Amino acid sequence: MIQQIDHIGIAVKSLDATVPYYRDALGLGEPHIEEVASQKVRVAMFDVAGVHIELLEPTSPDSAIAKAIEKKGEGLHHIAFKSNDIAGELKNAADHGIRLINETPVPGAHNTQVAFLHPKSTFSVLTELCQHPESC
Secondary structure, X not given: OEEEEEEEEEEOOOHHHHHHHHHHHOOOOOOEEEEEHHXXXXXXXXXXXXXXXXXXXEOOOOOXXXXXXXXXXXXXXXXXXXXXXXXXXXXHHHHOOOOEOOOOOEEOHHHOEEEEEOOOOOOOOOEEEEEOHHHO
8 A cells, every 4th residue: 555655756867966965065964876777767865754856877779867857848747646555556547447567566766666657647747656675
């Protein structure tokens, strides 16, 4: 079941240019930074009272984030919900006519399993489902 908002994803051209705003100007502290090869991104993750701000920098021009930035510019990209049963959430979404981008989960940041719901089925909001390792 959905447990909480996990993170808000923000597409950025450069972590080097963007991290100082969140770290210093907003005072969110030092982010966890990692590369997620399966998604072709580098991620900087800030914890804000248990909800994360996830900055996503493309590592390849053919990544979904690079394409989103090219089409819409930098900014809000998706909202992610934490679940303890991502397979069940995907089945439930499909049973309710929601178009799935990922029919099965794929590796995400922090060793999570993730799957996306298509914004054409979710009122133009790209929605991500996340399951953390402790819930697997």
